[in-house]
Amino acid sequence: MVSAPEITAPRSSKKRASSPLSEQRKQRRQRLKEINADIDRERRKLTAMDSFDSPFWQMRARLSELLQHRVNLKKEISLADMTVPPAARVNTEEGKACVEDMRAHQLDFKICARQADRLRLDAKNPARSQRRTFMKLFTTSHRGLGINTQKTGDGKRPSKFQSKLRKCLIGASNSHHPNVHDKRLWCAITGEYMPAACLKAAHIFPWASGQLLMTEIFGEGAGLNSIYNAVLMLEEAETHFDRGNFV
Known part of the structure; x- marks a missing residue:
């Protein structure tokens, strides 16, 4: 006796439409990838510079801004996957870590931007420039304070x-x-x-x-x-x- 052939439902040629939430995640991860590439590029530029002048600190400030954007995106990606209510997410360990990272990068940005402005003004004022030169020599010289700049x-x-x-x-x-x-x-x-x-x-x-x-x-x-x-x-x-x- 010949058994009847098994009947299977035809497969649909169309892909299942992705939800708006999954599209948001995909966009965020793509943006995170782009920001990581920007950060690597800025760090290579900094490594190639041999003078800690105003443009150097401006680039450092730019890097701090990019790092802030990355922290925000990582927070959005990680916290979106949590099952806890949105109001309670900031009190999680991940939420607290993101806040601390953001504060650190914001402080770094302020320091770098202030240093860039100070050096820019020093270049226009010979007296300030000479004073800075003397302090640099005094602090780094073996006959002065002998501070190792590689560690500071x-x-x-x-x-x-x-x-x-x-x-x-x-x-x-x-x-x-x-x-x-x-x-x-x-x-x-x-x-x-x-x-x-x-x-x-x-x-x-x-x-x-x-x-x-x-x-x-x-x-x-x-x-x-x-x-x-x-x-x-x-x-x-x-x-x-x-x-x-x-x-």
């Missing part, structure tokens, strides 16, 4: 700046060994050819002091990351050089 906001020197400076310095000073098979480089301090991995491009005027301070002392045209502000030397020698043990 200026940050470390970007490695790509150091690598580019080293490469240009080696070429400009003809530091390669006459024997092309010998990979050692000339050390300006020891007066000998040394293994390339042991040599660094040391700044004569410290990178941590910044381009603004260098310009104030030496005038326009003095480049912080110029080959004329660097010497190729042993890493051990650079440590003593930075400490002022020899000049």
